[in-house]
Amino acid sequence: MKRGQVFRFQSCVNSLNLSLMKRAAFTLALLILPGLALAHAGSQGLILLLPTGFYITAGGITIGVTIVLATVLNHRQLTRLFTPFEITSARKPHTTVPSLVATAIFAVLIWIGLFGPSDPLANLMSLTTWTVFWIAFVIICGKFGMMWAWVNPWSGLYDVLMGQADPPAKMPNFIGYWPAILLLFAFNAYGIANPAATDPIQLAILGSLYWIFTFIMMVIFGREWLTRGEFFTVFLILLAKISPFARDNKYRIGFPCWRITAAATPPLTLALFSLTLLGTGTFDGFNETFFWLAQLGINPLEFPGRSAIIPQTVIGLISTNVILIALFYACVRITSPTEHASELFRRQALTILPIAFVYHFAHFLPSLLVDSQYTLKALSDPWQTGADYLGLGQFYVTTGFFNTLATQRFIFLTQAGAIVIGHILAILLSHRVAADFFPTRRGILISQIPLSVFMIGYTILGLWLLATPKGA
Numbered sequence: 353m354k355r356g357q358v359f360r361f362q363s364c365v366n367s368l369n370l371s372l373m374k375r376a377a378f379t380l381a382l383l384i385l386p387g388l389a390l391a392h393a394g395s396q397g398l399i400l401l402l403p404t405g406f407y408i409t410a411g412g413i414t415i416g417v418t419i420v421l422a423t424v425l426n427h428r429q430l431t432r433l434f435t436p437f438e439i440t441s442a443r444k445p446h447t448t449v450p451s452l453v454a455t456a457i458f459a460v461l462i463w464i465g466l467f468g469p470s471d472p473l474a475n476l477m478s479l480t481t482w483t484v485f486w487i488a489f490v491i492i493c494g495k496f497g498m499m500w501a502w503v504n505p506w507s508g509l510y511d512v513l514m515g516q517a518d519p520p521a522k523m524p525n526f527i528g529y530w531p532a533i534l535l536l537f538a539f540n541a542y543g544i545a546n547p548a549a550t551d552p553i554q555l556a557i558l559g560s561l562y563w564i565f566t567f568i569m570m571v572i573f574g575r576e577w578l579t580r581g582e583f584f585t586v587f588l589i590l591l592a593k594i595s596p597f598a599r600d601n602k603y604r605i606g607f608p609c610w611r612i613t614a615a616a617t618p619p620l621t622l623a624l625f626s627l628t629l630l631g632t633g634t635f636d637g638f639n640e641t642f643f644w645l646a647q648l649g650i651n652p653l654e655f656p657g658r659s660a661i662i663p664q665t666v667i668g669l670i671s672t673n674v675i676l677i678a679l680f681y682a683c684v685r686i687t688s689p690t691e692h693a694s695e696l697f698r699r700q701a702l703t704i705l706p707i708a709f710v711y712h713f714a715h716f717l718p719s720l721l722v723d724s725q726y727t728l729k730a731l732s733d734p735w736q737t738g739a740d741y742l743g744l745g746q747f748y749v750t751t752g753f754f755n756t757l758a759t760q761r762f763i764f765l766t767q768a769g770a771i772v773i774g775h776i777l778a779i780l781l782s783h784r785v786a787a788d789f790f791p792t793r794r795g796i797l798i799s800q801i802p803l804s805v806f807m808i809g810y811t812i813l814g815l816w817l818l819a820t821p822k823g824a
Contacts, residue, residue, distance in 0.1 A: 415811050418776045419804045422783040423797050430784040434613040436606025442599050447501050451508025458505045458563065465556025469736045472550035473726045476734050481555055482543075483723040487716045490591065494709045497599065498592035500585060505563060506578065510570050519574030523581070528621030531581035533628055537669070539583065540632040544639060545665040547658035590626060593702070594709050594777075609777050612702045613784050620694070623701035627680060630708040631673035634813070637715050638672070639665055640822040652823025680704070683802035692789050699788075700803070703781035710774030711814060714767035718754070721763075725749040764818065771814040775807050782807075 425433070465477030472478035493499050501507075542558075543549050569577040578585045593611040598604045618626075638644055645652045648664055658665070684697045726749055732742035753759040782803050783796060790796045 412808050412812055414772050415775050415779065415804075415808050418779050419800070419807075422780055423793070423800070425783070426793065427787040430780070430787055431613075433607055433780070434610040434784055436596075436598065436604040436610050436614075439603040439605060442601060442603050445501065445599070448508045448511045450502040451504060451506070452512070453508075454503040455505040455509055458559075462556045462560055464734055465552040465559070468552065468734060469730075470552065471736075472552060473723075474730050474736055475552035476727070476730050477552040477555050477559070478550045479723060479727040479730055481559070482550060483720065483727050486543075487712075487720045488724070490588070491713055493588045494591045494594050494713075497595040497597045498589060500588040500592075504578070504585060506567055506570055506582075507575070510567070510575070514571065514574075519570075519572060519576075521572050523573045523576050527580075528619050529580055529586060529625050530621055532583040532586040533621065533625050535581075535583040536587065536625065536628060537632070537673075540636070541666050541669055544632075544636055544669060545658065545662045586622075586625060587629065590622075590629070590702070590705055591709060594706055609706055609781055612705060612781055615702060617695050618698050618702060620698060623698040624677065626701045626705060626708075627677050628673050630704050630711070631676040632669065633708055633711045633715065634676070634817075635669050635672040637711070637817040639668060641817070642821050642823050644668070645823055652821075655823055680806065683806045686802050687799040688789075696785070696789050699785045700782060703778050703785060706774040706777040706781070707771075707810065707814075710770040714770050714814070714818060717763065717767055721753070722749065722751055767818050768815055771811065771818070775811045775814075779804065779807050 422430075461477045461480055464475060468477065469475045489499070548554055566577070566582050569581060573581070579589065580586065592598075593615065594609050596605050596608050596610070598606075598611055642652050645655070648661060650656070650661070680701070681697055684700050685693050688696050728742070729744065729747050729749065732744045732747070733739045734741075753763075783800060786796045786799050790799055
């Protein structure tokens with residue numbers, strides 16, 4: 353069992369009204385009982401017993417001040433804030449070769465997953481899926497733009513085999529982005545509810561099947577399947593809109609999220625996809641809390657394991673997304689003119705992307721700090737044969753930074769700061785979008801009252817999720 357996990361459970365024990373002897377006995381049992389420390393990125397490494405009420409209050413006040421500031425800015429000032437600078441012209445990128453290389457690397461990872469070490473913390477298939485890709489690469493795309501176009505494992509081979517030939521079929525418009533929504537939900541349900549989500553053999557088999565499925569759909573529908581049906585691509589295209597950097601026919605740089613204000617009104621299903629990103633991310637943190645386990649009638653100190661609550665987890669995931677979408681729509685609809693309600697909802701749905709991104713960063717930061725070390729170790733010895741290809745020598749994974757108050761405080765402040773910044777960006781974006789629909793400053797202010805309450809509430813929820821005890 354990871355030392356970080358032991359620390360997490362110790363913090364959970366301390367938060368309960370247990371006798372000193374019970375605490376000592378429970379902690380000793382955790383230390384001596386054998387356990388498999390899975391590399392699933394959702395496993396948080398520590399519980400920070402800091403004065404969180406202060407940070408939550410400060411975060412809420414910060415968001416309130418930002419709302420006031422946004423009401424002072426007029427439409428022209430908001431437009432100028434989100435207007436990028438053009439740096440220089442850019443040529444169309446050649447992504448075929450990098451994509452082919454990514455395909456080859458993916459094939460190697462599948463091989464390692466099937467025949468490599470059984471321990472997820474030593475198998476590159478597990479570590480690459482959950483740590484390198486789902487945490488690190490997603491964060492990179494949010495900061496630096498659409499890197500996925502270079503390294504997705506389908507487009508290069510498709511270019512080689514199909515060239516510029518037209519696909520035999522066209523995706524019907526009524527399908528919209530529903531395939532991407534369903535696949536996103538399935539992926540998150542698998543990662544959150546499945547107790548063996550990090551098993552390398554399982555990941556290798558499912559990864560192979562998904563690659564084959566996606567490539568077949570591309571052969572049928574062409575590249576349109578990537579941009580409407582393949583959920584990783586849809587997700588990362590949206591996430592790239594947060595980055596201050598952009599490349600099309602020119603290199604551009606601007607205030608973070610400027611591409612969201614410049615984007616056309618998205619289809620309804622793409623707006624729902626955007627909101628689903630926030631809903632699934634929220635539930636990923638919420639389903640580990642003592643509060644959630646209490647609703648299921650489970651004692652967190654006698655947690656029966658994920659396999660015992662798979663139906664409840666899936667239902668909770670669905671319910672969270674339905675409630676979030678309904679609540680967000682209500683916040684937009686209350687003050688919207690009837691004729692603009694649908695368009696405004698679709699535009700405003702993209703403004704929550706920075707919140708979804710910072711939740712992703714904050715939630716997975718402790719896992720990234722630990723599992724990136726396991727990844728480096730596995731790269732140096734991918735088959736656990738005693739090799740040392742990277743020359744690391746006697747390399748030991750450390751979680752010591754979870755055991756000192758100074759580093760705990762730094763990690764928590766980094767997480768909390770990211771959440772507050774993400775909400776500030778979302779509020780500014782929301783005001784900028786509202787300025788396109790309401791001609792007066794008073795109209796903008798009234799329209800933003802429900803969404804502002806929503807943002808403040810979500811800020812408090814996000815900070816609470818970071819610090820509340822977790823038992824699953």
